[in-house]
Amino acid sequence: MTVSEQTKVGQNYVDGLRERFGAAILDAEWQTADQVTVTIKLGSLPDVVEWLYYKQGGWLSVLFGNDERPLNGHFAVYYVLSMEGIVKSWVVVRALVEEHRPEFPSVTPRVPAAVWGEREIRDMYGLVPVGLPDERRLVLPDDWPDDLHPLRKDAMAYNQRPAPTSDSETYTFVNDATGSTRDVPLGPLHITSDEPGHFRLFVDGEDIVDADYRMFYVHRGMEKLAETRMGYDEVTFLSDRVCGICGFTHSVAYSSAVENALGLVVPPRAQAIRSVFLEVERLHSHLLNLGLASHFVGFDTGFMQFFRVREKAMTMAELLTGARKTYGMNLIGGVRRDIMKAERTRTLALVAELRVEVTQLVDMLLSTPNLRQRTAGVGILDKKVARDFSPVGPLVRASGFKRDVRADHVYAGYASLPFDVHTEDSCDVLGRVLIRAREFFDSLSIIEYALDNLPAGPVLLEGFHYRPHQFALGFAEAPRGEDIHWAMTGDNQKLYRWRCRAPTYANWPPLRYMLRGNTVSDAPLIVASIDPCYSCTDRVTLVDVKKNKSTTVPYKEIERYGRERKDSPLK
Amino acid sequence: MLKLFKIIADAGEATAKYPFAPFPVSPGFRGKPELDATQCIACAACTTACPANALTMDNDTATGIRTWQLHLGRCIFCGRCEEVCPTHAIVLTPTFELAVANKDDLLQKASFRLQDCSACGRPFAPAREIDYAMALLRQSGVAVDEARRAEFACCPACKRAATVARDAVSQHLSPEAEQ
Ligand code: SF4
Ligand code: SF4
DSSP: OOOOGGGOTTHHHHHHHHHHHGGGEEEEEEEETTEEEEEEOGGGHHHHHHIIIIITTEEEEEEEEEEEHHHHSEEEEEEEEEEESSSEEEEEEEEEEETTSOEEEOSTTTOGGGHHHHHHHHHHHOOEEETOSOOSOSSSOTTSOTTOOTTSTTSOOTTOOOOOOOSSOOOOOOOOOSSOOOOOOOOOOOOOSSSOOEEEEEEETTEEEEEEEEOOTTOOOHHHHHHHHSBTTTHHHHHHTTOSSSHHHHHHHHHHHHHHHHTOOOOHHHHHHHHHHHHHHHHHHHHHHHHHHHHHTTOHHHHHHHHHHHHHHHHHHHHHHSSSSOOSOEETTEESOOOOHHHHHHHHHHHHHHHHHHHHHHHHHHTOHHHHHHHTTOSOOOHHHHHHHOOOTHHHHTTTOOOOHHHHSOOTTGGGSOOOOOOOSSOSHHHHHHHHHHHHHHHHHHHHHHHHTOOOSOSBOOSOOOOTTOEEEEEEEETTEEEEEEEEEOGGGBEEEEEEEOHHHHHHHHHHHHHTTSBGGGHHHHHHHTOOOGGGOOEEEEEETTTTEEEEEEHHHHHHHHHHOOSOTTO | OHHHHHHHHHHOOOOOOTTSSOOOOOTTOOOOEEEOTTTOOOOOHHHHHOTTSOEEEEEETTTTEEEEEEETTTOOOOOHHHHHOTTOOEEEOSOOOOOOSSGGGGEEEEEEEEEEOTTTOOEEEEHHHHHHHHHHHHHTTOOOOGGGHHHHTSOHHHHHHHHHHHHHHHHHHOHHHHO
16 A cells, blocks of 8 residues: 555654664665554564563564465565554564574563464474574474474465374473472373363462463464465454354454455544454453453352343444344455344344443442452563563553554444543453453444444445555454454455454463462462453362372362362361 | 342243144244245255255256255254245245154255257256246247247257357358458
8 A cells, every 4th residue: 555655654763763763774665554564684673672562662463473475485474563662653673584594583582472472383384493493383282293394384284284103291390489289190181171271370378379381282373374374354253263152353453354355444433433343252251251350259149130231232233233242244344234224223223222221230340259369469460571471462451551553553343433432540350351341331332333333335445456475464442452463464355464462362371470379279360360261271180289188179169269268288 | 139020020930832833933944944845946045045054955967856855953044035036936834843753854855857959859858947947038028939948948068159150150141250
């Protein structure tokens, strides 16, 4: 897209970079008015990212690799920074990596938020982050061949994978505690649901000294699938399926990435409708999370009531989109379904009912003595840790940072919708619960306002031209934090590269610091407060650092202990 | 505590009677796709649009049969098929009860006869599609009678060969082509 000089938002960052790093800045190219990709010399990567991050109010939203050998003979790494200083914009730092020297200087020692992304680039592309202290794999299984990097263009077909060679895990869990620990033998994972993970809590008696965890047991290979087997317009429907909660948010992020890349102007009515559907999705997720908060503090009646009322949000979704999950609504260029008068009237009625009922329920939850007692001061996400790791959503907002992609960057219809960004300074589980409760009521008001002020006109842009090798970012605030996508179009109407980052990916790394110093019975609450999928934490291994003893406890048992706080599983 | 009891009392019974009573869905709900095989012209627009590969088409040139297949286990109920179908043969119904005891029952099929080319004799397109093309032309005022069926029932390769042959003759005769 050609962006005129006047509209280049973020020019100040590029000027600053040129002034400071001179010849290391090779090129700056705007994808949209507020997205610029700056190509730099590989050696300056840590300096440049660190400067943008700490000196210019940047946050590291996502980073990823790309196999650009067929395009320019090199691999590339991209670090996406959401600039939230005085000027709000996106700066993507890009550096080329030579094929015969597949390594790049690690940014993690300077900006800790890069840790998972760099581990993933090593797994997926075989590019080595030199200086990255954590040398473990992130995504690939232990017995995956060393020289097979799935996202390289010449690696493998999406539907093939090497046969497993071993049943046991060889992954080392990290424990920074000073006491000595013993290696813990692991049984096969008991997978009860779709997203298992493995937790290890290093404990001293009842106190958590450190924690480590491993995810990606069921990595679905969606990026590879999209790049090799699907048309770019079909990926919209795949991106829905990234998540069972914020699926529509993902497809908005994906569609807008492609729209931004191709320079398409989506009609205002379509953008407003996207915002309505996004808020409907936030409604049911917030109620789910508030329900679970009740459950985890042992208030199961509250859990039942929240879930009963949540049905109304699901009905709203069904009414507006034809499915209880807001799936299948996006196309590149707009939405597939308009909002008619009857649907609008019924939705407004549901909004009014929800407002009354949820107000009562939230009052009830907040006046439950258990809630404060169990959540205040628990699972502290220190502000410094938050600043270092770029977490997103209510998690970062409860640590005092006013970050919400709806307010920080332009997408869907939010530019013309009134809402507040709520923050708390308590940094604890309680703060996160309070923020989600407030955001629930905001969503109701946004839906009302948007329905009363829907712009007229078409809901879909038709007749545009597809061009290969264009790229841009797309993003959308999910209930747990922002989803961010980067898409590059390719030949044959297929994506050349698709990177999709869900909010929990950004929120896992700081979790370790939130667990430290709490008791075992608080662990389920703390994990729940980042609102991951519950099956993520299928099984927990407790390692007593003093007694040098390890126990593996089913997650249900820890959860029960968290609620009842008697009969400790450690005894 | 009292507040809680009041909420519970006001809520009444939240449990639906389903499955002992029907469970109504909203208008516009996207459930099981159903094919009206009498309307379908086997054009394959839906199979091209289907993002989940739930819809597929198989051609058997030996028997001259094209088979349309819907695998409900793969369907994501997006309704793209309905959107692109030129004859409104496939629509998404409000049916959401899709459980089957036998996995094979999720596969639905419809077979269509392929038209043999009037020139080379090889099957090339569904016969229904040719009917449809003729009907469309008739509707827009072009006089297409049954006598011209052979023209329409000619495969693209043979049509091209015929055109090339005809043009070669006419070019040879035209004085401009000589220059
Ligand atoms: S509803 Fe969607 S997934 Fe199902 S058959 Fe139609 S196009 Fe395919
Ligand atoms: S698009 Fe309609 S007419 Fe064509 S094959 Fe599908 S169902 Fe049949």
